[in-house]
Amino acid sequence: MSMMNQGRPSSPTGEVPVHLAPTFTGNRALMLEEPLIFESGSPQVTGVDLEPVPAHRSRLSGLERKGAIGLPGLSEGETVRHFTRLSRQNYGIDLGLFPLGSCTMKHNPRLNEKMARLPGFGDVHPLQPQDTVQGALELIHRLAGWLMKLTNMPAVAMTPKAGAHGELCGMLAIRAAHEARGDARKVVLVPESAHGTNPATAAFCGYAVEDIPADARGRVDTDALLARLGPDVAAVMITNPNTCGLFDPDLKRISDAVHAAGAYVYCDGANFNAIVGRVRPGDLGVDAMHINLHKTFSTPHGGGGPGSGPVVFSQALAPFAPLPFVVEEPAAPGIRGSNGVRYHLIEEETASAEDHGQSFGRLAAFHGQMGMFVRALSYIMSHGADGLRQVAEDAVLNANYILRSLEDVMTAPFAKSGPCMHEALFDDGFLKDTGLTTLDVAKALIDEGFHPMTMYFPLVVHGAMLIEPTETESRQRLDQFIGAMRTLATAARSGETARFATAPHFAPRSRLDETRAARQPILTWQPPIDDRLAAE
Amino acid sequence: MRYLPLTPDDRQAMLAKIGVSSIDDLFVDVPAEARLSGPIEGLAFHQPEMLVERELTRMAKRNMAAGEHPFFIGAGAYRHHVPASVDHLIQRGEFLTSYTPYQPEIAQGTLQYLFEFQTQVAQLTGMDVANASMYDGSTALTEAVFMARRITRRGTTLISAGVHPHYVKATQTLCRFTGDKLVTGVPTLGRAPATADFDEIIGRMDGDTSAVVVQNPDSFGHVADLTELAAAVHAKGALLIVVVTEVVSLGALKSPGEMGADIVVGEGQSLGVGLQFGGPHLGLFACNAKHVRQMPGRLCGETVDADGRRGFVLTLSTREQHIRREKATSNICTNSGLMSLAFTIHMTLLGEKGLRHLAELNHARACEVADRVAAIPGVKLLTERFFNEFAVELPVPARQAVRDMAEMGVLGGVGAARLWPGAGLDNVLLIAVTETVSPSDIDALVRALTEVVSQ
Numbered sequence: 001m002s003m004m005n006q007g008r009p010s011s012p013t014g015e016v017p018v019h020l021a022p023t024f025t026g027n028r029a030l031m032l033e034e035p036l037i038f039e040s041g042s043p044q045v046t047g048v049d050l051e052p053v054p055a056h057r058s059r060l061s062g063l064e065r066k067g068a069i070g071l072p073g074l075s076e077g078e079t080v081r082h083f084t085r086l087s088r089q090n091y092g093i094d095l096g097l098f099p100l101g102s103c104t105m106k107h108n109p110r111l112n113e114k115m116a117r118l119p120g121f122g123d124v125h126p127l128q129p130q131d132t133v134q135g136a137l138e139l140i141h142r143l144a145g146w147l148m149k150l151t152n153m154p155a156v157a158m159t160p161k162a163g164a165h166g167e168l169c170g171m172l173a174i175r176a177a178h179e180a181r182g183d184a185r186k187v188v189l190v191p192e193s194a195h196g197t198n199p200a201t202a203a204f205c206g207y208a209v210e211d212i213p214a215d216a217r218g219r220v221d222t223d224a225l226l227a228r229l230g231p232d233v234a235a236v237m238i239t240n241p242n243t244c245g246l247f248d249p250d251l252k253r254i255s256d257a258v259h260a261a262g263a264y265v266y267c268d269g270a271n272f273n274a275i276v277g278r279v280r281p282g283d284l285g286v287d288a289m290h291i292n293l294h295k296t297f298s299t300p301h302g303g304g305g306p307g308s309g310p311v312v313f314s315q316a317l318a319p320f321a322p323l324p325f326v327v328e329e330p331a332a333p334g335i336r337g338s339n340g341v342r343y344h345l346i347e348e349e350t351a352s353a354e355d356h357g358q359s360f361g362r363l364a365a366f367h368g369q370m371g372m373f374v375r376a377l378s379y380i381m382s383h384g385a386d387g388l389r390q391v392a393e394d395a396v397l398n399a400n401y402i403l404r405s406l407e408d409v410m411t412a413p414f415a416k417s418g419p420c421m422h423e424a425l426f427d428d429g430f431l432k433d434t435g436l437t438t439l440d441v442a443k444a445l446i447d448e449g450f451h452p453m454t455m456y457f458p459l460v461v462h463g464a465m466l467i468e469p470t471e472t473e474s475r476q477r478l479d480q481f482i483g484a485m486r487t488l489a490t491a492a493r494s495g496e497t498a499r500f501a502t503a504p505h506f507a508p509r510s511r512l513d514e515t516r517a518a519r520q521p522i523l524t525w526q527p528p529i530d531d532r533l534a535a536e
Numbered sequence: 537m538r539y540l541p542l543t544p545d546d547r548q549a550m551l552a553k554i555g556v557s558s559i560d561d562l563f564v565d566v567p568a569e570a571r572l573s574g575p576i577e578g579l580a581f582h583q584p585e586m587l588v589e590r591e592l593t594r595m596a597k598r599n600m601a602a603g604e605h606p607f608f609i610g611a612g613a614y615r616h617h618v619p620a621s622v623d624h625l626i627q628r629g630e631f632l633t634s635y636t637p638y639q640p641e642i643a644q645g646t647l648q649y650l651f652e653f654q655t656q657v658a659q660l661t662g663m664d665v666a667n668a669s670m671y672d673g674s675t676a677l678t679e680a681v682f683m684a685r686r687i688t689r690r691g692t693t694l695i696s697a698g699v700h701p702h703y704v705k706a707t708q709t710l711c712r713f714t715g716d717k718l719v720t721g722v723p724t725l726g727r728a729p730a731t732a733d734f735d736e737i738i739g740r741m742d743g744d745t746s747a748v749v750v751q752n753p754d755s756f757g758h759v760a761d762l763t764e765l766a767a768a769v770h771a772k773g774a775l776l777i778v779v780v781t782e783v784v785s786l787g788a789l790k791s792p793g794e795m796g797a798d799i800v801v802g803e804g805q806s807l808g809v810g811l812q813f814g815g816p817h818l819g820l821f822a823c824n825a826k827h828v829r830q831m832p833g834r835l836c837g838e839t840v841d842a843d844g845r846r847g848f849v850l851t852l853s854t855r856e857q858h859i860r861r862e863k864a865t866s867n868i869c870t871n872s873g874l875m876s877l878a879f880t881i882h883m884t885l886l887g888e889k890g891l892r893h894l895a896e897l898n899h900a901r902a903c904e905v906a907d908r909v910a911a912i913p914g915v916k917l918l919t920e921r922f923f924n925e926f927a928v929e930l931p932v933p934a935r936q937a938v939r940d941m942a943e944m945g946v947l948g949g950v951g952a953a954r955l956w957p958g959a960g961l962d963n964v965l966l967i968a969v970t971e972t973v974s975p976s977d978i979d980a981l982v983r984a985l986t987e988v989v990s991q
Contacts, residue, residue, distance in 0.1 A: 046890035073887015090645035094629030120596025126814030135598030200857035302874030306816030349957035366814025384582035
């Protein structure tokens, strides 16, 4: 070691000089700036080598694209670098705690990624002959079986492409069921604590939406809801556990009353992670519920999708489920690897009147998010019935640990009414008279190296902060987060506001001007004016 | 349990901190009759990674993977070569395990690629703006039909028979309940290519026509000049919605924007995403600037931060469900973020030069296959002008021919009757040809098809 030193100090001595002047590049060591591909690339550059084009007689006759498109290319090396540099400006679960309430940002196991990329799953076309995709259909059938057993529901639609698409699927089945008996109900009741997709979905399929208030304990006001039921109400959309992180003990009573009034119960399953393996929605009178595979079953959120939102149905709604779907039937003898079973994808032509004639139809082009199905089944098989139950328990334990570790320095509006489920809700009461907001706390949390919690949602409390740690966080990680939150809460209350007002200080960007973005929208890159003149 | 970090000691200490004696005390709000006392019966317990891998690999092996066979299936999903770096980059944890960029200061990576994606899609389609993606092409079409209704305040949409029937069905499903009227056509053998119905559509337009929907290339592979149709549609105060299911075609064909489209929706799966048995795919959505406030879905926009540096944010969110609730333009929330990243990376690798080359290569290969297939006795080419997909009429039922070819190890196309059952298209076969098709694949197809049509 000593011969390598050659008089150079190997550890910092004295004061480290702080150099705040801008660097030539705008970079700060590992914090790297990156231009847009439109600024660094060129339409003349390509990062792929393709075979030469053989001689041929064009069949495009006159429809050839002639003008410049303007798409820039980069060499492979520069492409890898561009996107790697961009990736470093992002926060992900792989970096640390991501307590975004109601989003269930849990660890994404890499086995699932590997399985989804097996050629037999990833490189299969949805319109191949069914005998050439028996394994893919088997996988869908297996996952469907798990979802039905975990929820105690007799049917499941696998095609919805995300949670909101699942809501649409459920609500369309409800509409189809009412129409089948000539009942033109027009109103859907939605608690005010509901996620925005609930009212948007009900409106999207043609319903009038009415809000139901929350009670003082953070649950839907059961009396108000029951009082509103009537011959015009088609369905109630309810989230349980709800967006305040609380389980609604009245759900079964509500379901019974809703059914007695001739309506259906749609349950938003976004928060299924709190109860998976411990409570089955089918035991609570639910008629339809979507399951976000990208939440409870760990398929990666991918910066905003893809999701996957299968919907489980009660017996009453099962006949109206969408096409296509997979059924298991006896195989003809001699089919290789069949074990006597053949999987059949029921599409429009084979959905006979007696078989599935009441289906409300098709929701999307093909059979659903196969890539997500593989990942979800891999996750489910890895956990098993015992592990999934442990998932719910640890998710709820972690959230309550956070709730009880912070309630003395923050304000938890419903903490008195008992334990929470998988997420802990705080409001901005503890910031009263400090001049600070929920947003300030969230931005200061960024400087501490965490992704902020969900802010300003649900709408039923003021300045909401919804914290969902998930079960994949260790106690050490939770303690570090709790320490950071306690420090921030204490600082806020002791008038130490400077660290909040301009936070974040250590992120790739300081606070961004969202008002400007909306007033003068710039949604695509525009060439500099000089270039545009030159092109004309 | 390899994914669960809490130890029994941790759990005990945490329960003590919470002030309860057992985990059951945290589930007290669940009614007693709904509480399960142990793991759900009839379900397997947890398994080691190796055994899960073994079982899933067994299932995967029961499928004929496209890359291991001569492969000619298209009809809305196309097999292209995806450069290795695409899949590597989308698996970077900062992309893979992030979420919708609600906190832009620590999501500039996602936001910048979305801005790049929106620009690329706008350039490809020849439109002013594009959103940050939809679930897939079919759901994007449904949204476009609703958007046209909001803009024109009219209730009827006319859909050409050449539009992918699954797209039409997905849209019909919703319109059945919303009261939007759809007038659809079914292609027939005498009228293939289905663009033959353009004159009929023009004739049907009236004061209630909100939009006309056409696909280019259409479901039979036929490419059409939409300029006259666009003019006729605009003369009636309606909007032209153009569907593109094969986005590589935009490297060779005049863009929908150049031909007068008002809204372009499409499937972006061809670039970067792969087949995946139908999902996840990537919905594209582009339109003219004047209609941007009626668009569904997320939009990323440029702005500056407090220090004056360029940055990106989600914007115009007053259109969206999390702000507007039941008055939102759409209920979409999670979309196809990671697929748009794959698309953008692949598009960046190609660049304009690579995309044009790729498109030309697809077209040249398709021309060769069309010539070879049309030379088989009894086989008739139905599509004269095409990009990389075309229809042929066989002397035998096409669906059985496809199954027979699969037995010979060739995935030789899609029988049109699978898409349009009962339309009299039993003998029509759709054949797609991309750059992945090799000379020996073509020989194998010709051999297999020759054999099945002579039976």
